[in-house]
Amino acid sequence: LMVWLRRCTHYLFIVVVAVNSTLLTINAGDYIFYTDWAWTSYTVFSISQTLMLIVGATYYLTFTGVPGTATYYALIMTVYTWIAKGAWFSLGYPYDFIVTPVWLPSAMLLDLVYWATKKNKHSLILFGGVLVGMSLPLFNMVNLITVADPLETAFKYPRPTLPPYMTPIEPQVGKFYNSPVALGAGAGAVLACTFAALGCKLNTWTYRWMAA
DSSP states (O other): OHHHHHHHHHHHHHHHHHHHHHHHHTTTTGGGTOSSSHHHHHHHHHHHHHHHHHHHHHHHHHHHOOTTHHHHHHHHHHHHHHHHHHHHHTTTOOSOSSOSOTHHHHHHHHHHHHHHTTSOHHHIIIIIHHHHHHHHHHHHHHHHHHSOOHHHHHHHSOOOOOOGGGOOOOOOBTBGGGOHHHHHHHHHHHHHHHHHHHHHHHHHHHHHHHHO
């Protein structure tokens, strides 16, 4: 009975976390719309994707104890996103925002760390968190490269004009401290470790609840 309950709880967690990950990342390509705030939005969305990927992938990875399941989790997120974006596409929404599986390479790095450190949980949190946090903003840039031309998209799907007080000052793009990838990677590397630890702790809580 306990094994059955534990497995059901495990699968419930995976579905809940994966669905929520997808919901939180479903608009992560929409920085194309925000032509004035594109880099700011890109940074924020990169960080949100990093955190949602790593908390679920770490939970899944430490629950099964099998290197490779983090990548499998990223695949679940990717497929969920394709399905959801496909539903939006049927309503006339552009489909080519997140069709690139940007989470998979970062999840592979997480699996690699877990395998290389002989399933050391603390190494997974520290090294895995840093690698995922630093890599995902880079891989996310693939979205910018592969999507349709932003101007064409903006004309095809018009948005309301920003009021004067919301109109941003043109940023000096090119400086390192203004780089969306560098900022996303820096913040992501710090925050991803915390969320990797949360993924491990969710696992502990699940077992403790089952054992009660």
